[in-house]
Amino acid sequence: MTAHDRTLQQPVAARAALSARGLSKRFGDFQAIDDVTLEVAEGTIHALIGPNGAGKSTLFGLLTKFIPPTSGTITLGGTDITRFKPEEVVRQGMVRSFQISAVFPHLSLRDNVRVALQHKHGLDRQFWLPERRLNALNGEVDALLDKVGLSDLAGRLASEVSYGRKRALELATTLALDPQVMLLDEPMAGMASADIGTIADLIRRSGEGRTIIMVEHNLDVVEDLCDRVTVLARGAVLAEGSFDEIRASQEVRESYMGAGHD
Amino acid sequence: MSITDNTDFADRGAGRSIDWKMPVAIAVLLGLMVVAPFVAYPIFVMKLLCFALFASAFNMLLGYTGLLSFGHATFFGGAAYATAHAAKVWGLEPLTAILFGTICAAAMGAAMGIVAIRRQGIYFAMTTLALSQMAYFLFLRAPFTHAEDGIQNVPRGRLLGMIDLGETMAMYGLVCAVFLVGMAVIWRIVHSPFGQVLKAIRENEARAISLGYRVDRYKLGAFVMSAALTGLAGSTKALVFQIATLNDVAWHMSGEVILMTLLGGVGTVLGPIVGAGVIVAIQNMFATTGFPVSVIMGAIFVICVMLFRKGIVGTLGQYLRQTRRDPGAKE
Ligand SMILES: Nc1ncnc2c1ncn2[C@@H]1O[C@H](COP(=O)(O)OP(=O)(O)O)[C@@H](O)[C@H]1O
Ligand SMILES: [Mg+2]
Numbered sequence: 001m002t003a004h005d006r007t008l009q010q011p012v013a014a015r016a017a018l019s020a021r022g023l024s025k026r027f028g029d030f031q032a033i034d035d036v037t038l039e040v041a042e043g044t045i046h047a048l049i050g051p052n053g054a055g056k057s058t059l060f061g062l063l064t065k066f067i068p069p070t071s072g073t074i075t076l077g078g079t080d081i082t083r084f085k086p087e088e089v090v091r092q093g094m095v096r097s098f099q100i101s102a103v104f105p106h107l108s109l110r111d112n113v114r115v116a117l118q119h120k121h122g123l124d125r126q127f128w129l130p131e132r133r134l135n136a137l138n139g140e141v142d143a144l145l146d147k148v149g150l151s152d153l154a155g156r157l158a159s160e161v162s163y164g165r166k167r168a169l170e171l172a173t174t175l176a177l178d179p180q181v182m183l184l185d186e187p188m189a190g191m192a193s194a195d196i197g198t199i200a201d202l203i204r205r206s207g208e209g210r211t212i213i214m215v216e217h218n219l220d221v222v223e224d225l226c227d228r229v230t231v232l233a234r235g236a237v238l239a240e241g242s243f244d245e246i247r248a249s250q251e252v253r254e255s256y257m258g259a260g261h262d
Numbered sequence: 263m264s265i266t267d268n269t270d271f272a273d274r275g276a277g278r279s280i281d282w283k284m285p286v287a288i289a290v291l292l293g294l295m296v297v298a299p300f301v302a303y304p305i306f307v308m309k310l311l312c313f314a315l316f317a318s319a320f321n322m323l324l325g326y327t328g329l330l331s332f333g334h335a336t337f338f339g340g341a342a343y344a345t346a347h348a349a350k351v352w353g354l355e356p357l358t359a360i361l362f363g364t365i366c367a368a369a370m371g372a373a374m375g376i377v378a379i380r381r382q383g384i385y386f387a388m389t390t391l392a393l394s395q396m397a398y399f400l401f402l403r404a405p406f407t408h409a410e411d412g413i414q415n416v417p418r419g420r421l422l423g424m425i426d427l428g429e430t431m432a433m434y435g436l437v438c439a440v441f442l443v444g445m446a447v448i449w450r451i452v453h454s455p456f457g458q459v460l461k462a463i464r465e466n467e468a469r470a471i472s473l474g475y476r477v478d479r480y481k482l483g484a485f486v487m488s489a490a491l492t493g494l495a496g497s498t499k500a501l502v503f504q505i506a507t508l509n510d511v512a513w514h515m516s517g518e519v520i521l522m523t524l525l526g527g528v529g530t531v532l533g534p535i536v537g538a539g540v541i542v543a544i545q546n547m548f549a550t551t552g553f554p555v556s557v558i559m560g561a562i563f564v565i566c567v568m569l570f571r572k573g574i575v576g577t578l579g580q581y582l583r584q585t586r587r588d589p590g591a592k593e
Contacts, residue, residue, distance in 0.1 A: 064472070066468070066471075066472075085476075086471050086472070087471050087474050087475060087476050087477075090471075090472060090473065090474035091474050095472060095473075095474075096472055097472075098468070098469070098472070102466055102468065102469040102472070103465075103466070103469070104461070104462050104465035104466050104469065105465055105466075106461075106465055107461060107462065107465060111458065111461075114458070115458060115459060115462040115470075115473065116473045118455055118458065118459060119473070119474055119475065123455040124455055124456065124459050124475070125455070125456050125459075125480075125483075126454060126455045126456055127450070127451045127454045127455075127456035127457065127483070127487070128450060128454065129454050129455055130450070130453065130454065131453045131454055131455065131457070131458060133455060134455055134458065173473070177473060177474065
């Protein structure tokens with residue numbers, strides 16, 4: 001895909017990058033996800049919002065096969081991935097991040113990103129080669145760290161940097177896989193407000209040529225970034241539409257946005 | 263992710279800090295290996311080297327992959343049986359017998375690993391323990407192990423048909439060579455592209471999966487390699503002591519190697535060597551006094567867990583880093 005302009009999107013074939021039909025998940029007696037049908041058009045940024053405990057992270061887990069669904073089907077770019085293993089989903093081009101910051105704490109920032117690149121470059125199972133062979137990837141690693149503003153800290157351990165920087169590192173690591181579909185679970189939670197703009201910009205830029213689904217509580221960010229919004233409540237889809245449609249919905253207002261927002 | 267959480271893992275990638283430390287450590291180690299047989303009983307030093315290699319192979323799994331195995335005695339003692347049988351009954355050349363024992367350990371590692379590797383955390387440890395108990399009873403019943411008697415009077419034989427290993431110093435030379443080769447192999451695996459993925463799995467398995475890694479395969483690979491290197495140590499020990507017994511396949515041998523690794527410092531290259539040295543030395547000191555060694559081992563374990571969780575080498579390394587820390591580099 002070349003220069004991509006959201007305002008000039010083709011009205012034709014807004015092909016679904018990802019679709020889920022009738023997805024459900026029970027944990028014992030508890031219906032965490034209840035018959036969710038979701039369609040995400042290729043090249044869009046799609047927000048998933050909803051109160052805490054609505055099942056947003058669980059839905060991400062289902063879509064990426066980290067959690068086996070009780071019923072339903074998932075299709076990624078035309079391929080039925082319902083029976084895939086989580087790592088096969090990744091190889092099919094869909095990568096998730098985690099709500100709780102997921103970095104490799106005792107590896108340097110550079111090594112964190114490099115691990116993500118190793119598989120793509122076929123440098124992941126050579127136990128007989130010295131580690132310095134991986135230096136061939138450093139150019140690509142540094143470019144990714146630069147994108148998220150972490151180049152200065154490349155040699156630091158991930159455990160030593162601030163929470164916001166861990167989140168940025170996670171994003172760089174996810175981008176390293178060059179996924180077609182990227183699932184970001186609250187990528188800006190816990191970030192200083194100064195950093196939020198930077199990360200929002202980065203997500204917007206990395207959205208070019210990709211499909212992104214993100215869980216986000218900050219509605220300004222959602223309005224700014226996202227083409228479509230799905231509201232989840234108690235495991236079910238409450239509403240779906242553009243940001244303005246969602247904002248206008250009385251039902252959503254009551255259940256989620258509350259009195260505080262307007 | 264249990265014990266390894268407490269550890270300060272020393273490596274910072276293709277770190278600059280190891281540039282000078284490694285050659286110094288190697289030189290000191292080589293120096294000690296040359297001097298040791300003249301100041302201590304050679305058989306004691308050989309035992310120490312075998313256990314140091316055993317603990318290092320174990321540490322590859324616990325320290326660099328984050329897998330706690332309670333079944334490594336099976337590979338250590340199983341390889342000892344295989345080598346002893348090959349040398350005594352089949353009359354194999356010693357190096358070939360050692361190689362045979364190593365391959366047997368790798369095969370046992372593959373069998374145990376395939377069953378255990380899918381379980382997480384403590385269930386993995388329990389599965390390895392259960393399987394190694396099963397292996398213990400198989401070894402107890404199998405005709406070739408001679409039950410309580412073990413395989414005794416194993417001939418050391420002639421290395422490549424030439425060098426008589428009955429000569430203590432010849433045997434010592436072979437043990438040193440095996441130790442150095444084993445350590446070099448471990449060093450290479452741990453500091454390789456594969457090793458880097460292992461560390462990622464140790465650090466955050468879910469994240470490694472979410473990057474597309476089939477973590478079970480890497481874990482199984484590491485498990486088999488660790489089993490093989492453990493077998494290398496066990497095979498060599500069988501030739502040193504010219505005996506293979508149930509003692510080496512029993513569960514307390516699995517416990518001992520965990521203690522050595524934790525005491526020395528999990529996830530450090532030198533830690534298991536130091537830990538093995540301390541434990542073997544203490545065992546030797548008290549072996550003749552009649553004082554129950556297990557009491558001392560228990561006490562060491564408690565002290566180690568309560569006072570210095572990073573082990574001897576880990577604690578020292580942390581101390582050195584703190585005193586050298588450049589305050590200007592703070593974020
Ligand atoms: N493994 C699990 N077992 C049982 N209940 C779970 C599990 N994972 C999540 N839940 C429950 O599912 C609900 C949705 O959780 P989650 O998806 O984390 O919500 P959100 O991300 O929208 O805040 C919560 O009530 C949570 O307690
Ligand atoms: Mg959540």
